[in-house]
Amino acid sequence: MGTEAFENLRLELRRGSLILAVLAELRTEQYGYTLRKALSGHGLEIDEGTLYPLLRRLETQGLLTSQWREEDKRKKRFYRLSPEGTQTLEQLSAEWRAINGSLDQIL
Amino acid sequence: MELLDRYLNAIRFLLPRGKQQDIIDELSGDLQAQVTDKETELGRPLNTAEQEAILKQCGHPLLVAGRYQMPQQLIGQPFYPLYIVALKAVLWVMLPLMLVIETVVALFSAHPAIALVNSVGDAVMSSIYMVGVLTVAFIVLERLQVKLTFLDDWKPRELPKLPVVADSMRIPRGESFGAFLGLAAFSLWWAGVWKFPAIPNVHFLQAIPVGFFWPVLILAVAEMALSLVNLFLPWWTRRRAALRLAIDLGALAMFAALALTWPWFGLQIEATTAGELAKLAPADLARVEQIVNLSMLIALGGAALSYLFRTWQDVRRIMSKPPLGTVLLTWLGFAGAKSRN
Numbered sequence: 536m537g538t539e540a541f542e543n544l545r546l547e548l549r550r551g552s553l554i555l556a557v558l559a560e561l562r563t564e565q566y567g568y569t570l571r572k573a574l575s576g577h578g579l580e581i582d583e584g585t586l587y588p589l590l591r592r593l594e595t596q597g598l599l600t601s602q603w604r605e606e607d608k609r610k611k612r613f614y615r616l617s618p619e620g621t622q623t624l625e626q627l628s629a630e631w632r633a634i635n636g637s638l639d640q641i642l
Numbered sequence: 643m644e645l646l647d648r649y650l651n652a653i654r655f656l657l658p659r660g661k662q663q664d665i666i667d668e669l670s671g672d673l674q675a676q677v678t679d680k681e682t683e684l685g686r687p688l689n690t691a692e693q694e695a696i697l698k699q700c701g702h703p704l705l706v707a708g709r710y711q712m713p714q715q716l717i718g719q720p721f722y723p724l725y726i727v728a729l730k731a732v733l734w735v736m737l738p739l740m741l742v743i744e745t746v747v748a749l750f751s752a753h754p755a756i757a758l759v760n761s762v763g764d765a766v767m768s769s770i771y772m773v774g775v776l777t778v779a780f781i782v783l784e785r786l787q788v789k790l791t792f793l794d795d796w797k798p799r800e801l802p803k804l805p806v807v808a809d810s811m812r813i814p815r816g817e818s819f820g821a822f823l824g825l826a827a828f829s830l831w832w833a834g835v836w837k838f839p840a841i842p843n844v845h846f847l848q849a850i851p852v853g854f855f856w857p858v859l860i861l862a863v864a865e866m867a868l869s870l871v872n873l874f875l876p877w878w879t880r881r882r883a884a885l886r887l888a889i890d891l892g893a894l895a896m897f898a899a900l901a902l903t904w905p906w907f908g909l910q911i912e913a914t915t916a917g918e919l920a921k922l923a924p925a926d927l928a929r930v931e932q933i934v935n936l937s938m939l940i941a942l943g944g945a946a947l948s949y950l951f952r953t954w955q956d957v958r959r960i961m962s963k964p965p966l967g968t969v970l971l972t973w974l975g976f977a978g979a980k981s982r983n
Contacts, residue, residue, distance in 0.1 A: 567672050568675040571672070582700060583700050584705060587669060587672070587710075591665075609671060609674075609675075610667065611671055612671075
């Protein structure tokens with residue numbers, strides 16, 4: 536039960552941070568698979584079943600724009616930050632740094 | 643990559659309609675890229691176990707599909723996709739089943755017409771009740787945080803096989819042969835060449851008006867000829883679809899004209915002895931007549947519906963649109979179904 540509770544809390548903690556990481560990575564245009572690899576390269580593993588619904592949600596919220604294009608003979612959906620997303624990323628980054636600073640003091 | 647197709651198909655079935663293809667295309671691209679990367683790394687094609695590992699890592703289809711659903715207040719993940727499947731089962735299987743049962747029961751009641759109307763109401767009310775019970779059951783499961791172990795312990799190779807969709811222009815030979823035999827038997831009976839054995843002392847009155855004799859026979863023979871052609875050239879052409887459309891429209895017009903002459907049959911039973919005469923109550927005779935006429939009216943209604951459906955199919959064939967079966971499978975979420983060519 537302890538492990539399950541930890542797992543739930545860990546997922547909750549990760550969820551918010553992942554959104555920030557995804558928005559930051561999409562300052563440059565990428566498609567899902569390369570985005571996942573880029574995040575993984577930074578130590579943030581995210582499975583496709585979590586990433587794609589998240590991308591869609593962020594797009595619905597107007598923070599991302601997407602476009603289907605063909606690359607290497609395969610159709611791919613490319614995502615990038617929208618102007619609204621850029622503004623939100625700046626606000627969230629400031630918030631993150633403030634929380635991080637506070638937590639560093641507490642922990 | 644049959645396993646990948648089966649996996650994507652299982653997810654597609656649970657996705658919100660309208661977004662299915664877009665989501666599947668994106669997910670498919672990612673999974674294929676993973677497979678390609680892994681194959682490049684190993685320098686050989688992946689075996690089934692390795693393909694399964696990639697799919698298992700992506701997650702159970704129910705969980706993956708559930709993440710694309712809008713967040714729900716009452717029934718959350720992973721129950722929501724299951725709830726939708728259960729709802730579809732209730733509305734698409736239970737409701738028609740109840741309607742059929744209630745209709746049969748109504749036909750044998752004292753006032754079939756009233757009972758028929760009531761039975762539709764009863765079936766709809768029962769369905770609403772079942773939807774309510776289902777919703778409450780899922781809310782309870784959600785609140786109790788019941789763990790669905792099968793979401794972790796699953797095997798991609800046990801996912802359902804892809805449904806096979808028949809080639810839209812192919813005509814099954816069995817169907818043509820069956821239609822030809824059925825129509826031949828009907829035409830022989832209609833023309834009076836082949837007679838059913840008579841029931842002693844029972845006479846049918848008020849036969850279908852004689853004006854219908856030739857139109858029915860011409861339509862039956864025309865369709866028989868078309869079935870014969872379809873038997874040897876078993877694929878649809880626009881010309882043959884147009885020909886069948888003409889037959890369908892003729893049949894529908896005839897059904898409408900025939901319905902106006904209802905009731906079609908009366909009965910007369912000869913009593914051979916005074917004892918038998920005493921047993922023949924006029925009310926019983928009227929009841930038998932009513933059942934026979936009602937059954938024939940329902941049969942005519944069924945035939946009209948089937949011809950209406952065929953008309954729609956023929957129009958689609960003439961316009962080179964996919965048949966309704968394929969459209970239905972797409973609607974149900976099987977758009978990636980394989981074609982049996």
